[in-house]
Amino acid sequence: MDQLIFLGTGDSMGVPRVYCTCPVCQEARSGGRNRRLRSSALLRTAEGELLLDCGPDWVEQMEGLGQRTLTRVLVTHPHHDHIAGLPEWFDACRWTRSRGTVFAPGIVFxxxxxxxxxxxxxxxxVPNDGGMEFxxxxxxxxxxxxxxxxxSFAYRFVKNGxxxxxxxxxxxxxxxxKKPLHGLNMLVLGTNFYKEEARVESRSVYDMKEALELLAEAKPQRVYxxxxxxxxxxxxxxxxxxxVTLASRELTVSLRTGE
Known part of the structure; x- marks a missing residue:
């Protein structure tokens, strides 16, 4: 059965923040459940694995999996927290005399x-503007x-219904x-806060309260x-x-495709 493994569930700065002594950062600093690497996930299939985003915590994420190789990466957008691991992957390919493949819309490249x-x-x-199969x-x-x-770009995955x-x-x-979010068995959605107080024009990601309004429209069966x-x-x-579940590092979700 195919699986999705969360390797990182943090925002662009991760948790803990080096400057911060808030309770969440302190708990994360001691190795607690709030320690969050930059967001990334691994789709594992019988054909192989596809990494979703390759940020600055890529090495630690690979070490956590106990893996030394990587073949394919799917990129959502070209921000530091989603692509900064690419040079380290390049270096790994150089030393192992291998090649990797990066999929993304052309504008991202x-x-x-x-x-x-x-x-x-x-x-x-490899541009995937028209879609791809894996x-x-x-x-x-x-x-x-x-x-x-x-x-940014989001991705919709469909297999056997x-x-x-x-x-x-x-x-x-x-x-x-919003339209591609309708009719989903599962949705993975970014939410920086439960309720964010920053000015709306300064923001870039949903908070959880706003996300719940979106979910009421799209009606996915399962949400992380x-x-x-x-x-x-x-x-x-x-x-x-x-x-609705708050995803945590190494949480593994089975994708029940009816195979």
């Missing part, structure tokens, strides 16, 4: 090439609003952008919140529906 112009010596960049999954990207940070989506960085979705800041205590007991 434009930024990656500007930041890391040498990566294509060892990593093949492990029997039909994978379709679509652009979503990332608030003050511009745009089972559908799920990965949307770690989004806010203020239009009706068109990720991309959480130090404003979230995983053990706080927030008033969330039974089908």
């Amino acid at each position: 434009e930024t990656i090439r500007r930041q890391y112009p040498w990566l294509e010596k060892k990593l093949a960049f 492990g029997g999954w039909q994978i379709t990207p679509w652009e979503v609003c990332h608030g003050k940070n511009g745009y 089972y559908a799920w989506a990965y949307c770690p960085d989004a806010i203020h979705l239009t009706e068109k952008q 919140f990720t991309h959480m800041s130090h404003g979230v205590d995983i053990d706080a007991g927030y008033p969330l529906p039974e089908h």
Whole structure:
């Protein structure tokens, strides 16, 4: 059975924040459940594995899995917390004399090439604007609003009638952008806070209260919140529906595709 393994569930800075002594950071600093690496997940199938985003905690995430190799990465958008592990993966490919493949919409590669112009010596960049297939999954990207940070991409995965989506960085979705979230068996959605107090124009990711309004429209059967800041205590007991779970590192979810 295919699985999704959460390797990181933190926001762009991760938890703990080095400067912060809040209770959440202190608990995380002592190795507690609030310790969160930058958001990433691993789709494991009979065909192999597909990493969703490759951020600055990639080495620690690989060590946590006990893995020394990686073949494929799917990128949601070209921000530091989602691509900063690519140079380290490049170095691993260089030393092991191997090559990797990165999938993303073409516009994402434009930024990656500007930041890391040498990566294509060892990593093949494959645009997936029109969709792609892996492990029997039909994978379709679509652009979503990332608030003050511009745009991101979410992905919808469909196999044997089972559908799920990965949307770690989004806010203020239009009706068109919400449409692929309807009819899902599972949704992975980014939520920085339970209730964020910052000015709405300065924000880039849903908070949980806003996310619940989105879920009431889209009606996914199962939901996992990720991309959480130090404003979230995983053990706080927030008033969330039974089908909503705060994801934690190494949480493994079975994708019941009817195989």
